[in-house]
Structure formats: C-alpha cells, structure tokens
Amino acid sequence: MGYGAPIMDDEKLAQTVKNEYASSDDQVTLLDSIEETPTGKFIWLVAFCASIAGALFGYDTGIISAVLVYLGDSLGHELAAHEKELITSLCSGGAFVGAIIAGLTADKYGRKAAIYLDCLLFTVGAIIQGAAYSMAQMCVGRFIVGLGVGSAAMVVPLYIAEIAPTKFRGRMIGLNNMSITGGQVISYGIGAGFANVPHGWRYMVGLGGVPSVILACLLPFCPESPRQLVFHGKTEEATVVIGRIYKHASPEQVNEKVAIIGRAVQAAKSLTEGKSMWFLVRKLHTVPSNFRALVCACGLMVISQMSGFNTLMYYSSTLFALVGFSNPVAVGLVVAGTNFVMTWANMMMVDPWGRRRVLVSTVWGMSAGLLAVAIAFSFIPVNTETLEIRSATITAPAIVVLIFIIWFVFFYGISVGNTAWMSTDFFPMEVRAVGTMFMTCSCWGSNIIVSSTFLTMMKSLTPSGAFGFYAAICGIGWVLIIFFYPEVSGLTIEEVQEVFKHGFGVKYTRNLRKQRKALRAASISA
Numbered sequence: 001m002g003y004g005a006p007i008m009d010d011e012k013l014a015q016t017v018k019n020e021y022a023s024s025d026d027q028v029t030l031l032d033s034i035e036e037t038p039t040g041k042f043i044w045l046v047a048f049c050a051s052i053a054g055a056l057f058g059y060d061t062g063i064i065s066a067v068l069v070y071l072g073d074s075l076g077h078e079l080a081a082h083e084k085e086l087i088t089s090l091c092s093g094g095a096f097v098g099a100i101i102a103g104l105t106a107d108k109y110g111r112k113a114a115i116y117l118d119c120l121l122f123t124v125g126a127i128i129q130g131a132a133y134s135m136a137q138m139c140v141g142r143f144i145v146g147l148g149v150g151s152a153a154m155v156v157p158l159y160i161a162e163i164a165p166t167k168f169r170g171r172m173i174g175l176n177n178m179s180i181t182g183g184q185v186i187s188y189g190i191g192a193g194f195a196n197v198p199h200g201w202r203y204m205v206g207l208g209g210v211p212s213v214i215l216a217c218l219l220p221f222c223p224e225s226p227r228q229l230v231f232h233g234k235t236e237e238a239t240v241v242i243g244r245i246y247k248h249a250s251p252e253q254v255n256e257k258v259a260i261i262g263r264a265v266q267a268a269k270s271l272t273e274g275k276s277m278w279f280l281v282r283k284l285h286t287v288p289s290n291f292r293a294l295v296c297a298c299g300l301m302v303i304s305q306m307s308g309f310n311t312l313m314y315y316s317s318t319l320f321a322l323v324g325f326s327n328p329v330a331v332g333l334v335v336a337g338t339n340f341v342m343t344w345a346n347m348m349m350v351d352p353w354g355r356r357r358v359l360v361s362t363v364w365g366m367s368a369g370l371l372a373v374a375i376a377f378s379f380i381p382v383n384t385e386t387l388e389i390r391s392a393t394i395t396a397p398a399i400v401v402l403i404f405i406i407w408f409v410f411f412y413g414i415s416v417g418n419t420a421w422m423s424t425d426f427f428p429m430e431v432r433a434v435g436t437m438f439m440t441c442s443c444w445g446s447n448i449i450v451s452s453t454f455l456t457m458m459k460s461l462t463p464s465g466a467f468g469f470y471a472a473i474c475g476i477g478w479v480l481i482i483f484f485y486p487e488v489s490g491l492t493i494e495e496v497q498e499v500f501k502h503g504f505g506v507k508y509t510r511n512l513r514k515q516r517k518a519l520r521a522a523s524i525s526a
C-alpha cells in the first residue's frame with residue numbers, strides 16, 4: 001500500500017492496516033516517517049522571514065484608505081472620486097499582473113528569486129509614491145507596488161508550502177496570512193499616527209519601502225525550496241536543506257524524504273520536460289484531476305473575495321460615516337484588528353482540526369452576519385443618491401450594523417480569508433506554480449470586481465441589497481464547500497496530488513484520514 005492505495009471498508013480497516021504495517025517493506029514511504037520527527041526553530045524562522053512579504057502585501061493594500069483621506073492637493077489638485085478609485089484599483093491591477101509574472105517565472109528561476117524581485121518592487125514603488133507630485137507618478141508607484149503585492153501573494157504561500165513539514169504546513173501558511181492582516185492593522189495605525197503630520201501621507205507610503213530592505217537582507221539565510229532544488233538537479237543541496245528542516249531525523253529518513261521528493265519531481269518532469277508554458281496551462285485545464293484542483297482552489301478564493309470583505313478594508317470610512325460614526329478610522333481599526341486576531345485563531349486551528357472542518361463549521365456565520373447587516377440597513381434612512389445618512393445620530397440599527405460587521409469579520413478571518421491561500425498544495429508539482437498563479441489571479445480579478453462595484457451597488461441596490469447580495473454569495477459558497485472541498489490537512493504535499501484523482505476527493509480523504517489514524521495507532525501498539 002502506498003500513495004493512491006484503494007480505500008477500504010471501515011470494518012476491515014484496523015486489521016488490514018495492522019497486518020500491512022507488520023509486513024510491509026516500505027514502512028517509511030507508508031508513513032513518510034520523517035514527518036513524525038520533531039523539527040526545530042530554523043524552519044519557523046524561515047517562514048517568518050518569508051512572511052515579511054505578506055506584511056507588505058497587507059500594508060500596501062491597507063494604507064490606501066488613510067492616504068486617500070490626507071492626499072489633499074499634494075498631487076497638483078484635489079482628486080476627483082474617479083481618480084481616487086484609479087489610485088486604489090491600480091494596486092489590484094498591478095497585483096493581477098504581478099501574479100502572472102511570478103507564475104510564469106517561479107519554476108524557471110526558483111521561488112526565492114521571485115521574493116527578491118518583490119523586495120525591489122516594494123522599495124521602488126514606495127519611493128516613487130512617497131516622492132510623487134503628480135497623479136501620473138502616483139499611479140506608476142501604485143502599479144509597481146501592486147506588482148510586488150501580486151507576486152508576493154502568489155509566491156510566498158507556494159514557497160512556504162514547499163519547505164514546511166507536513167504537520168505545520170497549514171500553520172506556516174497561516175503565519176503568512178497573519179502577516180497580511182497584521183500589515184493591515186499596522187497600516188491603519190500608521191495612517192492614524194501620521195494623520196496630523198504635514199505631508200503625513202508621504203511617510204505612510206514611504207514606510208512600506210523599509211521592511212522590504214530588511215527582507216532582502218534576511219533572504220540569503222533562507223534556503224531555496226528543496227523541491228525546487230531537486231527539480232534543478234541539486235539533490236545534494238536539497239539533502240542538506242531537508243537535514244536542516246528535520247533536524248532530529250536520521251540520515252536514512254532524510255535520504256528517504258529526498259527520494260520521495262525526487263520521485264514526485266521525476267514524475268512531474270517526465271510530463272513537462274521541454275514543454276511550453278501554454279502546455280502547462282492546457283494541462284491544468286484538460287487533465288480532470290488538475291482541473292478539479294483548480295476549481296476548488298479558485299472557487300474558495302473567489303468566495304473569499306466576493307464575500308465583500310475588502311469593501312470594509314477599502315471603504316470602511318465611507319461605510320461607518322454613512323451609519324453615523326464620527327470616528328470611522330477607529331472603527332476601521334476594530335475591523336482590521338478582529339480580522340488579525342481571527343487569522344491567528346485560523347492558524348492555530350487548521351492543522352489540528354483540518355481546513356475542511358474549519359470551513360464547514362464557520363462559513364455559514366459570514367452569511368448570517370451579512371444578512372443581519374442587510375436587515376439592519378433597511379432601518380437606516382440612507383439617501384442612495386448621495387450615499388449620505390439622513391440622521392446624524394447613531395441609532396440602534398447602526399449599532400446592529402457594526403456588531404454584525406464585526407461578527408462577519410470574525411467568521412471571515414477564521415475561515416475563507418486565510419484558508420483560501422492554503423490551496424497551493426492542491427496542485428501536483430508540474431502545474432503547481434501555474435495553478436497558484438491562476439488562484440492568485442482569481443483573487444485579484446474578483447477583488448477588482450468587488451472594489452469597483454461596491455459604491456455603485458450601494459446606490460443602485462441600496463445598502464440592504466448590496467449586503468444581501470454578499471450574504472447570498474457566502475451562503476452558496478458554504479453549500480459548495482460542504483459538497484466539494486476535500487480535507488487535505490495531515491497529508492503530505494505528495495499525497496495531496498492523489499486526492500483530486502478521486503472526484504473532488506471529499507469521501508476519499510475522509511477514508512484516507514481514517515486509515516492513517518488507524519495506521520498510526522497500529523504503529524504505536526506494534
């Protein structure tokens with residue numbers, strides 16, 4: 001029994017597993033036993049360094065709301081609404097392009113090269129923005145930073161997924177998510193801190209260039225992904241890296257791990273050697289298991305974005321001013337802070353609980369929260385022409401809106417907001433980079449749609465209609481997750497490749513996890 005072994009009935013399971021464990025020559029492969037060994041601090045430090053790029057993603061997307069408020073006429077004139085929209089959306093547009101560039105190059109040049117490039121983009125973009133005296137210069141700076149955001153959003157989870165020990169993979173990608181949402185909290189704090197400083201907005205954007213320099217200095221201490229090293233024929237280097245990651249493993253276990261990776265790499269190579277990028281894109285769409293992985297990864301990402309969460313990130317001031325709060329920036333900080341705390345909760349829960357279990361038991365809460373917001377809004381007299389409130393005092397429905405927005409963020413942060421970035425391990429190696437690229441593009445594509453239609457929807461559908469729409473998306477998303485999202489937590493990245501060969505793998509992984517549990521129990525009692 002090895003990867004892709006048939007799933008058997010529950011009754012026969014315990015005995016068969018015990019027998020096999022006792023007789024198999026291939027016990028190491030069976031349990032990938034290196035994964036059971038303790039790992040040291042080194043790999044956490046590496047994941048932490050890579051996550052600085054995630055913090056920059058969060059910082060640069062979050063800071064814009066404060067920058068827009070304090071720009072004034074610094075770019076030569078007071079900006080019109082459409083110019084503000086342009087500055088905001090150019091970052092998402094750049095991110096879309098950045099994700100494509102990273103996706104096309106991550107295999108050829110390795111994961112680390114893309115992160116170095118991100119550092120350059122974040123720094124150059126920050127300098128250009130901070131020194132901008134014209135709308136054109138600001139737009140260029142914003143787009144360049146967007147390229148970095150999109151590339152980092154794509155390559156960092158990919159890099160972490162490939163270096164992480166199986167038992168910490170979800171948690172380590174979660175660390176990157178914490179950096180994203182932490183970066184957003186910091187950006188709100190810095191936005192508030194520089195609010196009354198002359199030219200404060202220049203410091204706000206310029207500060208985004210500092211952590212990228214720090215990251216560039218730390219990167220030489222981080223290893224290249226061992227899977228990438230094996231892919232490029234550097235098996236000895238990969239062995240050293242695996243030895244550093246699993247520092248309590250025996251040399252045999254290290255060699256076996258490299259051999260397992262080598263087999264997966266060989267399989268990937270035999271399918272793709274000498275083939276063009278277009279071939280990989282076709283393979284991603286035409287091989288049924290790849291396509292199912294793609295649907296699942298992009299589907300979850302689209303649900304996370306179309307839930308409307310980022311309307312709160314980009315337009316929270318507008319929204320909270322609309323319902324009568326006089327200090328919308330502070331209220332916005334509460335939203336970003338809740339998201340950050342729940343990202344931590346997600347990180348702690350995904351590996352022991354399993355991603356699917358977390359999603360199934362929480363996504364309904366997003367829908368329920370948004371529905372309550374939609375209902376509460378119907379009691380608030382909003383002028384849909386001007387998007388202004390007709391009464392200046394905070395009413396009970398306004399408080400209900402705030403409570404249920406925080407409720408929504410609570411469930412968003414603990415579920416799709418972070419789990420969506422973990423699906424990079426759904427893809428087999430030969431299409432992992434290109435699959436992650438599509439997943440990241442589906443993030444920025446749907447992000448652009450939501451951020452560019454929110455205010456229009458508030459006007460044409462009324463706030464109740466807009467939030468009702470997002471509630472429906474979350475409700476449908478929850479049902480789709482129940483039927484189609486498999487549990488891959490606890491499986492090695494090589495094992496995950498088998499999952500989508502069995503439909504969407506929901507039943508397959510349920511049985512596989514049961515088998516593994518029994519196998520572990522048998523190995524302990526043997």
Ligand SMILES: O[C@H]1[C@H](O)[C@@H](O)[C@H](O)[C@@H](O)[C@H]1O
Pocket residue numbers: 061177180181184310313339417418421443
């Ligand atoms: O995972 C992140 C996180 O949830 C952020 O708070 C959000 O702004 C991003 O759009 C999302 O991709």
